[in-house]
Amino acid sequence: SSSDSSSQGKPEADQKQAGYKTVVMTSEDSITKIMLNRPAKKNALTEQMYQEIILALEAASKDDSAITVLTGNGDYYSSGNDLTNFTNIPPDGVEAKAKNSAILLRDFVGSFIDFPKPLVAVVNGPAVGISVTILGLFDLVYATDRATFHTPFSHLGQTPEGCSSYTFPKIMGPAKAAEMLIFGKKLTAGEACAQGLVTEVFPDSTFQKEVWTRLKAYSKLPQNALRISKQIIRSQEKEKLHAINAKESSILQERWLSSECMNAIMNFFSQKAKL
Amino acid sequence: SSSDSSSQGKPEADQKQAGYKTVVMTSEDSITKIMLNRPAKKNALTEQMYQEIILALEAASKDDSAITVLTGNGDYYSSGNDLTNFTNIPPDGVEAKAKNSAILLRDFVGSFIDFPKPLVAVVNGPAVGISVTILGLFDLVYATDRATFHTPFSHLGQTPEGCSSYTFPKIMGPAKAAEMLIFGKKLTAGEACAQGLVTEVFPDSTFQKEVWTRLKAYSKLPQNALRISKQIIRSQEKEKLHAINAKESSILQERWLSSECMNAIMNFFSQKAKL
Amino acid sequence: SSSDSSSQGKPEADQKQAGYKTVVMTSEDSITKIMLNRPAKKNALTEQMYQEIILALEAASKDDSAITVLTGNGDYYSSGNDLTNFTNIPPDGVEAKAKNSAILLRDFVGSFIDFPKPLVAVVNGPAVGISVTILGLFDLVYATDRATFHTPFSHLGQTPEGCSSYTFPKIMGPAKAAEMLIFGKKLTAGEACAQGLVTEVFPDSTFQKEVWTRLKAYSKLPQNALRISKQIIRSQEKEKLHAINAKESSILQERWLSSECMNAIMNFFSQKAKL
Numbered sequence: 001s002s003s004d005s006s007s008q009g010k011p012e013a014d015q016k017q018a019g020y021k022t023v024v025m026t027s028e029d030s031i032t033k034i035m036l037n038r039p040a041k042k043n044a045l046t047e048q049m050y051q052e053i054i055l056a057l058e059a060a061s062k063d064d065s066a067i068t069v070l071t072g073n074g075d076y077y078s079s080g081n082d083l084t085n086f087t088n089i090p091p092d093g094v095e096a097k098a099k100n101s102a103i104l105l106r107d108f109v110g111s112f113i114d115f116p117k118p119l120v121a122v123v124n125g126p127a128v129g130i131s132v133t134i135l136g137l138f139d140l141v142y143a144t145d146r147a148t149f150h151t152p153f154s155h156l157g158q159t160p161e162g163c164s165s166y167t168f169p170k171i172m173g174p175a176k177a178a179e180m181l182i183f184g185k186k187l188t189a190g191e192a193c194a195q196g197l198v199t200e201v202f203p204d205s206t207f208q209k210e211v212w213t214r215l216k217a218y219s220k221l222p223q224n225a226l227r228i229s230k231q232i233i234r235s236q237e238k239e240k241l242h243a244i245n246a247k248e249s250s251i252l253q254e255r256w257l258s259s260e261c262m263n264a265i266m267n268f269f270s271q272k273a274k275l
Numbered sequence: 276s277s278s279d280s281s282s283q284g285k286p287e288a289d290q291k292q293a294g295y296k297t298v299v300m301t302s303e304d305s306i307t308k309i310m311l312n313r314p315a316k317k318n319a320l321t322e323q324m325y326q327e328i329i330l331a332l333e334a335a336s337k338d339d340s341a342i343t344v345l346t347g348n349g350d351y352y353s354s355g356n357d358l359t360n361f362t363n364i365p366p367d368g369v370e371a372k373a374k375n376s377a378i379l380l381r382d383f384v385g386s387f388i389d390f391p392k393p394l395v396a397v398v399n400g401p402a403v404g405i406s407v408t409i410l411g412l413f414d415l416v417y418a419t420d421r422a423t424f425h426t427p428f429s430h431l432g433q434t435p436e437g438c439s440s441y442t443f444p445k446i447m448g449p450a451k452a453a454e455m456l457i458f459g460k461k462l463t464a465g466e467a468c469a470q471g472l473v474t475e476v477f478p479d480s481t482f483q484k485e486v487w488t489r490l491k492a493y494s495k496l497p498q499n500a501l502r503i504s505k506q507i508i509r510s511q512e513k514e515k516l517h518a519i520n521a522k523e524s525s526i527l528q529e530r531w532l533s534s535e536c537m538n539a540i541m542n543f544f545s546q547k548a549k550l
Numbered sequence: 551s552s553s554d555s556s557s558q559g560k561p562e563a564d565q566k567q568a569g570y571k572t573v574v575m576t577s578e579d580s581i582t583k584i585m586l587n588r589p590a591k592k593n594a595l596t597e598q599m600y601q602e603i604i605l606a607l608e609a610a611s612k613d614d615s616a617i618t619v620l621t622g623n624g625d626y627y628s629s630g631n632d633l634t635n636f637t638n639i640p641p642d643g644v645e646a647k648a649k650n651s652a653i654l655l656r657d658f659v660g661s662f663i664d665f666p667k668p669l670v671a672v673v674n675g676p677a678v679g680i681s682v683t684i685l686g687l688f689d690l691v692y693a694t695d696r697a698t699f700h701t702p703f704s705h706l707g708q709t710p711e712g713c714s715s716y717t718f719p720k721i722m723g724p725a726k727a728a729e730m731l732i733f734g735k736k737l738t739a740g741e742a743c744a745q746g747l748v749t750e751v752f753p754d755s756t757f758q759k760e761v762w763t764r765l766k767a768y769s770k771l772p773q774n775a776l777r778i779s780k781q782i783i784r785s786q787e788k789e790k791l792h793a794i795n796a797k798e799s800s801i802l803q804e805r806w807l808s809s810e811c812m813n814a815i816m817n818f819f820s821q822k823a824k825l
Binding site: 118221 | 703704705706707708709710715716719720722723724725726727728729731732733734744745794797798801805808810811814
Binding site: 429433434435441445448449453456458459469523526535 | 686721771
């Protein structure tokens with residue numbers, strides 16, 4: 001199946017990094033792979049996962065790999081922010097919770113903005129929310145034809161993050177970006193590719209094989225040239241991206257405390273409880 | 276027919292705003308609709324229409340609607356600036372006329388730049404000139420497959436406005452934008468959609484029904500989230516857009532006084548008189 | 551054949567400019583054509599060609615033509631920088647060579663950034679390297695369906711130039727641009743058109759006829775409107791483009807002195823010698 005990560009090659013030969021509980025980090029063929037590993041929950045992102053991804057990106061930025069890959073284990077790439085993150089209110093209350101969540105979000109997105117090597121998303125299935133919005137910060141985005149791209153922010157009383165309010169209109173124009181980011185239109189893999197969010201779409205049956213063959217070839221190219229080329233492209237807007245990230249995170253912090261957002265999330269859980 | 280505005284629902288239930296002579300402004304289902312209403316003249320924009328659209332946008336920005344729509348009555352969306360605007364020279368001469376026209380143009384475009392809620396173009400037929408260029412300032416652009424997009428500025432000795440000199444290259448790249456804006460290439464609805472100027476194209480026979488069904492669903496989403504999402508996206512370039520608008524209007528003011536432009540417009544009228 | 555430049559019309563009627571050895575410069579029908587004229591070497595760019603193109607652009611900017619065209623003689627548009635440029639080391643050594651080459655590159659690209667009239671690429675065959683990257687600075691790019699677009703910088707230990715690190719992500723989004731600029735993916739004419747780098751693709755059999763017919767029609771439009779429209783579009787980012795050009799050239803100067811780049815180029819020549 002498409003989620004069979006062993007198709008990358010001989011996983012027993014991978015150098016598996018210890019210390020991670022929610023992601024699996026391996027290095028092989030000059031490629032470091034960070035795999036979201038919560039398949040039973042569609043790789044929904046818990047606070048621990050945000051923190052472990054930040055640490056994994058920091059480690060990958062310093063190792064001797066040429067390319068870093070983010071992918072998901074199982075049928076989903078990621079279903080986005082785990083909404084149970086909103087239910088774990090600390091003793092110091094919802095304001096403190098919203099503030100801490102905004103800081104974590106900002107740090108998480110900042111890790112992608114600053115990542116110094118070519119960064120590749122191997123989108124092995126549906127992607128939702130922040131797992132979609134940060135794709136604008138990747139250098140290559142390969143998707144299975146089973147993937148979909150969905151950012152239902154308004155439905156939950158929320159607003160765009162991951163720098164998507166800047167990157168998406170730049171990539172696909174405001175008339176396509178708004179339907180995704182403001183009105184929650186779900187894109188197929190083919191639509192996302194036609195609009196420039198995705199580099200290339202592959203049939204699910206050959207997805208892993210074709211993508212890893214290509215990435216292994218790319219990882220043999222002169223490493224300094226790869227890294228410097230990426231940095232020339234991204235350095236031009238790094239300052240702007242950090243400013244956008246700060247603003248988006250700050251607006252979300254307010255949104256999370258609004259009755260509009262609280263009602264939408266409570267409604268989500270009560271709908272779920274009825275199932 | 277596609278121009279049957281009654282397909283929006285029960286028009287008799289609309290709250291029709293009084294005081295407008297060249298547009299019809301109605302509100303229903305949390306949607307405010309501004310309809311250009313000069314179908315016998317293909318909705319060519321007179322000075323009065325520019326002024327009434329500015330007023331209608333100001334009213335829509337303050338009402339309790341979630342979404343604002345601009346559309347045209349009849350077979351055309353809009354044939355653009357009514358060239359008879361150039362023939363009504365006041366006693367203080369052509370310089371004063373050009374100056375006043377540039378101020379009106381700048382205010383008109385500025386109303387779109389500053390509009391605070393999601394703004395939707397329902398392009399019910401061919402669009403020409405400024406009705407095309409301001410599309411880059413809309414959040415959604417839905418078009419019938421009968422629509423075309425045409426900006427023959429150079430043919431009339433004129434230059435781009437509506438911030439298109441900035442938004443069009445950003446949306447479609449300079450190599451596509453220049454053929455439209457500099458050389459007056461007319462696009463089909465499908466081409467405009469492929470190049471990101473249009474969100475989606477619909478068959479003319481079902482255009483009004485499909486578009487309004489979708490917009491009614493969108494208008495039920497949390498209104499603050501919609502408004503704030505739009506503002507995050509647009510606030511990033513608002514200052515830049517106003518500067519472009521000022522520059523484009525100022526250059527057009529000079530153009531209108533050039534012999535190149537005067538000759539082209541006189542030629543237009545003499546051709547028309549021969550028909 | 552597609553390389554038959556006589557299909558532009560009656561070449562004997564052209565005003566051919568004297569003094570150029572590596573390009574042919576002609577003016578007819580308000581169109582100035584600069585044709586790369588080293589067909590036996592696939593129009594690979596020598597230092598002399600860079601210098602003559604700079605001079606030709608300067609002359610074209612001041613003549614009475616409405617439009618300026620760059621094209622290639624023969625089957626290729628251009629195979630890019632002639633790598634023998636790297637082998638002609640002056641007495642003052644490789645550092646001086648790298649410095650001089652970076653200055654020449656910067657001046658060359660700067661001539662395209664500053665060019666004041668509509669600039670058209672007639673891409674008559676495969677395009678490689680800098681002949682591809684500067685396409686982002688053209689106003690129209692017409693391509694035969696035989697054309698391909700290839701920027702194998704990393705393979706040679708090098709990095710993007712021609713402002714492509716800025717223009718390409720802006721035109722096609724980072725996920726498409728990176729595969730070209732960082733990983734050297736070769737695009738077909740159709741792919742380049744879908745991604746906005748190319749205005750339109752024509753069948754090779756009718757390429758010259760269709761393109762020149764269209765350009766002759768365009769060249770009859772009011773010249774001031776054409777020139778001013780182009781300048782409105784480009785003036786907005788001229789300062790930024792010059793800064794990008796300076797940075798890209800400076801990074802390449804360092805790259806050319808790196809062992810990674812030297813090894814890659816020596817390897818290129820040793821492979822070639824074995825053939």
